[in-house]
Amino acid sequence: MASDLLSVSIDFETSHLYFPTLVHWILGILFAVILLTRVVPFMAAVRRGERTLPIIGESRDNKRFFGTFALIIAYFYLMDVVGNLFPYTGYGFLFVSMAFVLLMSLLYLHKWTRKTLVIVAVNAVVAPALVWFVLAKLFTITLP
Amino acid sequence: MEFLSFLDLSFFLLVGFGTLVGIIFGAIPGMTATMAVAVCLPLTYALGLNHGLALLLGLYVGGISGGMVPAVLLNIPGTPSSITTTFDGYPMAQKGEGEKALRICVIASLVGGLVSAAVLFLFAPLLADFSIKFSYVEKFLIILLALSVIASLSNSMLIGIFSGVIGVWLSLIGDYSISDGGNGHTRLMFDFMEPYLFEGFSLLPVLIGIFGISTILLEAEKGVKRDVAGERVKIGKESAFSFSIFKGSFTNLTRSSFIGTFVGMLPGVGGSAASVLAYTQEKNLAKDSSQMGKGAPQGLISSESANNALTGGALIPLLSLGIPGDSTTAVLIGAFTLQGIQVGPLFIPENHDTWYVMMTALVLANFVMFVLMFFAIKHIAKVVMVPKHILYPLIVMMCVVGAYAINYGIMFDVWTLLIFGVLGYLIQKIGLEVAPLIIGFILGSQAEVYFVKSLESFGTYSIFFTKSPIALVLWALIAASVVFAIAMGFKSRARQKMELSQMHDPSHTASGKHHDSRND
Numbered sequence: 149m150a151s152d153l154l155s156v157s158i159d160f161e162t163s164h165l166y167f168p169t170l171v172h173w174i175l176g177i178l179f180a181v182i183l184l185t186r187v188v189p190f191m192a193a194v195r196r197g198e199r200t201l202p203i204i205g206e207s208r209d210n211k212r213f214f215g216t217f218a219l220i221i222a223y224f225y226l227m228d229v230v231g232n233l234f235p236y237t238g239y240g241f242l243f244v245s246m247a248f249v250l251l252m253s254l255l256y257l258h259k260w261t262r263k264t265l266v267i268v269a270v271n272a273v274v275a276p277a278l279v280w281f282v283l284a285k286l287f288t289i290t291l292p
Numbered sequence: 293m294e295f296l297s298f299l300d301l302s303f304f305l306l307v308g309f310g311t312l313v314g315i316i317f318g319a320i321p322g323m324t325a326t327m328a329v330a331v332c333l334p335l336t337y338a339l340g341l342n343h344g345l346a347l348l349l350g351l352y353v354g355g356i357s358g359g360m361v362p363a364v365l366l367n368i369p370g371t372p373s374s375i376t377t378t379f380d381g382y383p384m385a386q387k388g389e390g391e392k393a394l395r396i397c398v399i400a401s402l403v404g405g406l407v408s409a410a411v412l413f414l415f416a417p418l419l420a421d422f423s424i425k426f427s428y429v430e431k432f433l434i435i436l437l438a439l440s441v442i443a444s445l446s447n448s449m450l451i452g453i454f455s456g457v458i459g460v461w462l463s464l465i466g467d468y469s470i471s472d473g474g475n476g477h478t479r480l481m482f483d484f485m486e487p488y489l490f491e492g493f494s495l496l497p498v499l500i501g502i503f504g505i506s507t508i509l510l511e512a513e514k515g516v517k518r519d520v521a522g523e524r525v526k527i528g529k530e531s532a533f534s535f536s537i538f539k540g541s542f543t544n545l546t547r548s549s550f551i552g553t554f555v556g557m558l559p560g561v562g563g564s565a566a567s568v569l570a571y572t573q574e575k576n577l578a579k580d581s582s583q584m585g586k587g588a589p590q591g592l593i594s595s596e597s598a599n600n601a602l603t604g605g606a607l608i609p610l611l612s613l614g615i616p617g618d619s620t621t622a623v624l625i626g627a628f629t630l631q632g633i634q635v636g637p638l639f640i641p642e643n644h645d646t647w648y649v650m651m652t653a654l655v656l657a658n659f660v661m662f663v664l665m666f667f668a669i670k671h672i673a674k675v676v677m678v679p680k681h682i683l684y685p686l687i688v689m690m691c692v693v694g695a696y697a698i699n700y701g702i703m704f705d706v707w708t709l710l711i712f713g714v715l716g717y718l719i720q721k722i723g724l725e726v727a728p729l730i731i732g733f734i735l736g737s738q739a740e741v742y743f744v745k746s747l748e749s750f751g752t753y754s755i756f757f758t759k760s761p762i763a764l765v766l767w768a769l770i771a772a773s774v775v776f777a778i779a780m781g782f783k784s785r786a787r788q789k790m791e792l793s794q795m796h797d798p799s800h801t802a803s804g805k806h807h808d809s810r811n812d
Contacts, residue, residue: 154753158744164468164477166747167740171461178454185450202721209515216512220505220688220710227692228703241693249685256516256681271682276689283693287338290701291693 215255223248231292238284238291245276295648298342306343307653310350311660316675317351318358320683321368322507325355326620330500331690333627334697341631341646346653348627352620353405353603353657357665360397360596362676365390370676372564373599376571380584380591387587391669392533396589397596398665399538400545404597405658407549408556408604412611413651417640419612424637428749429759432742433766435735438559438615440770442728444777445558445565452777455725459732464740466492472741488704496626497695497708498733502726503619504691505713508684510720516680537589544574544590545597552598556605559615559731566605570598604654611639611647615735622730630698 158166193199200206223244231240250272257264283289310332317328328351336344359371364381377397384393426434439456446452465481466489468474481489538545548570555566574594575581584591606617614636616622628635633643640647665672695705719726746755757763 155751156747156753157751158748160475163744163748164475164479167744168461168464168479171457171464175454175457175461178450178457182450182454202723203718208513212515213509213513216509220713223688224692224703224706224710227706241696245689245692249689252685252688253681256512256684258517258681268681272685275686279689279693283334283338283697287335289334289337289693289697292696292701292703292706 212255216252219248219252219255227292238280241284241291242276242280245280246272249276295645295652298645298649299652303343303346303649303653304656306339306346307350307656308660308664310347311354311657312350312664314351314354314356315358315361315661315664315672316354318355318370319361319672319675320358320678321362321366321370321676322511322680323683323687324371324503324620325352325358326499326503326623327507327687328352328355329620329623329627330496330504330694331687333496333500333623333630333694334690336627337630337697341633342649344627344631345646345650348624349650349653350657350660352624353600353654353661355620356600356603357398357401357405357596357661358672359599360394360401361669361673364393364397364592365673366676371599373567373602374595375564376567376595377592377599379571379595380586380588383585383587384592389587392537393587393589393592394669394673395533395666396537396592398662398669399535400548400593400596401600401665402658402662403545404549404552404600405603405661406655407546407597408553408601409651409654409658410604411550411553412604412607412654416608416612417647419608420637420640423613424641426637426762427759428742428746429755430762430766432739432746433756433763433770434613434615435739435742437766437770437773438609438735439728439732440773441558442731444773444780446725446728449774449777449781451723452725452728455719456728456732458724459729459734460736460739462498462729463492463733463736465489468740469737472737473745474741492737493708493712494695494698494705495629495734496623496698497705498712499619499623499626499730500691500694501709501712502716502730503623504687505709506716506720508688509713509717511680511684516684538593541590541593544578544593547573547577548594548597549601552601553605555598556602556617557608559609559617566602567595567599570594600658607650607654610635611650612637614639614738616731619727619730622734625734 190199194201194205227240227244229240230244231238234240250269253268253272254260257268280291284291313332314325314328317323317331318325329348332347332351336347339347356371356373359369359374360377360381362368362370363374363377364385367378367382369375369378381393381397384390423430423434439453439460443449443452443456446455461480464479467476467478469491470476478486478490551570551573552566555569571584571591571594574590575584578584578590581588581590602618606621609615609617610621610625614625614634616625625635633639633646691709692706695709696703699705716726719729747753750759757767
């Protein structure tokens, strides 16, 4: 009987694993198919020199890319640290954001002239202060 | 008419403010409506439901419309949905007709937006009424259908499905929630993660990370170049525009608006599909399409009415089924949840006033967009020149605020931004698709509940076929989307092969060119 083949009973204790297991099987099968139909031909093309590997084989502005990474990680981390020094004030967000906006602007700025530097500096002070004032003070939204 | 009492002055101001900010975001190349909504989310935390909706819908409509500005003036689509606007808009701007082109776009956008709002108003309650009777089985099949449609419209169906299933997998991290009838056990993680991930990743930090942070990373990799450096925005003379341009465009406007609305309804399909489809249809069906691509108003009309018609279309499945129609509505789902609204079949019947408020905000946003863009386009056009080194740090900052404040101050949500920012970057780098992954992530945990509960109560897989006639119809639709994808795959493969053989065999080049010119 076909209905017997399709019948199933799910144990409540392990029911949290039923769907994930199914998803794992589907992922595995799809991955295998993609490996065979896409990745293997692609790697062959890479070996012949026709294509390049993504990320590894591409040219990249290393200074700005890894600089962005480092800045974001430092930003997230320090915001929490400074925020704990002044709890419930949002100062952690305010001060660390100012430093972050300044440094990231400088990192992305291609031509350093007096005028652009002044704009960057003013923006780094005004923008976080404005956001902090509107959100933390006017709207009383929790900030680090 | 009780809902009228919700419409106070601040409601109108918020719609206006949202639309203006949305236009600015849309007008800056690289920023999208999705980002506008994501970045402005923290503002809605402090607003009530109706005011929050006013702001969000304004941002949505404005963000989609704003893309026309750089598309016409700089030949850079401000949002993906404005790609086809560049075809005719930029040639017009070069001829000194920039303002005229933009005004045509604005009117087309307004018509598209209003047509889709009307369709939304008439159709969403019907669909909701219909889907209210769905049991878990049909609900699961609807999600399956949504995922298969997204996958079939991806560049490659296989990759689309794979990306969607990864999204589903990510959504399963955490506990199998007791409130959904699960057993409360966690899965797919190590024990030390439990304090952070017991309830899984929060939706909004995930979305903000994927759309905000990964865009910044992709730009940083390219060195954050100023792609508009040295170019001057040419807006042209003021007097050239007259409404007579729209004479004879009724068919085009209507057709493109409905195409946009329909494409918007398909889950996970972005605006570029809508405008490209409307543009090619106008090209195929118009009596005279010889000027299209060289600066013809009809091209602008089809492209812009279609991409603004997305807005209403994408809200239909969101409000009637709880399935987001595109990435912006995916963020909207998060914002609604935040306001305590559960979108789905019960939303409209149970929240009549909210539904009318939404419709008012949507229609109003379209008119505000029209007024702002039609009369102030000259000034708005200047924002395309805002340098990225000023903008990007501010976007990261706003992303942080949005993520941190969403659960009232959880630092892990901020780290989620980074995790999914990096993930979004990697996904796009290795060629997976973001849209199916996001939709998979949003619908994954519901899919689990519907699937497991159906099996628990009926005890057989065959129930997914035998439950009701609707189930069979849904299966037929799923099969149709798969067949469509396979047929499209064969077609594009055949074209690629032909192009390849032409490249290797120079004697065929002449006929190849002929074929190409017919195709594009």
